[in-house]
Amino acid sequence: MTELVVGNARIHYRAEGDGPALVLVHGGGPGSVIWDAISGRFADRHTVLVPDLAGSEQATDGGGDLTLDALAEQLAAVIEHSGAAPVDVLGFSLGAAASAALAATRPELVRRLILVAGWTHPGDEYFRNSMAVWLSLAGDAEAFGRYAAVLAHSRRHLNNIGREAVEQATGFMRPTTGILRQLDLARRVDLRDLLPDIQAETLVIGCAHDALIPVQNARELHAAIAGSAYAELDSGHVFRAEQPEEFVRLVGDFLHPATATATATGTATGTGVS
Secondary structure, three states: OEEEEEOOEEEEEEEEEOOOEEEEEOOOOOOHHHHOOOHHHOOOOOEEEEEEOOOOOOOEOOOOOOOHHHHHHHHHHHHHHHOOOOEEEEEEOHHHHHHHHHHHHOHHHEEEEEEEOOOOOOOOHHHHHHHHHHHHOOOOHHHHHHHHHHHHOOHHHHHHHOHHHHHHHOOOOOOOHHHHHHHHHHOOOOOOOOHHHOOOEEEEEEEOOOOOOOHHHHHHHHHHOOOOEEEEEOOOOOHHHHOHHHHHHHHHHHHOHHHHHHHHOOOOOOOOOO
């Protein structure tokens, strides 16, 4: 684990694998732990860089409101310290917003961009109100966690995994100071002025049954990034729990199109990316 000081923040990142660099950017929550079960799937063809940014359990800063500028600056510092630029960047949820901001403001650092379960601005009244309700539960850790589980997973998934697994899922998100700061930033995100500046080849991935950030938001994000490709997962917000294999395939096909084309002409199906 490597520690960096960026402004008033102490952040960390780890590296695994070998090859062209791929940065996995966490969303709101505990931090890079969300990638633990899936990062190794990319390490056979990439040097996978997994940072913990401000608001995560592994990072510290001066407190106060989080900003996209600060998160993008921290991402830039990780990439520059790794010496691997330009890199491929994959951002999830709030991490998608930070990754888009990085690509728009530091295009020399980003080769290709993948944005998963993202959005463009806070105008979706469903999203705005669901975030307000979630933040209002901060004083009740159990209610906060249960609401998080409902937002994170599709109804189908919750009913398929069984009561014990559902109860475990309710403990993943707790109203820590860092997570509350992340949620506050999420409801302030507005990328509309930045998206036209994105030059990197981009894939936007939506989650068809996303109860936290309805999939229409990902479709709008795709429409706002000129030349971007779009794909959709048959999952709730936490795709890595519901559709990990399809996610890995979509990302692999985007990052390695020659391999995807060869596979599509053989016995397997195509990429599903349009």
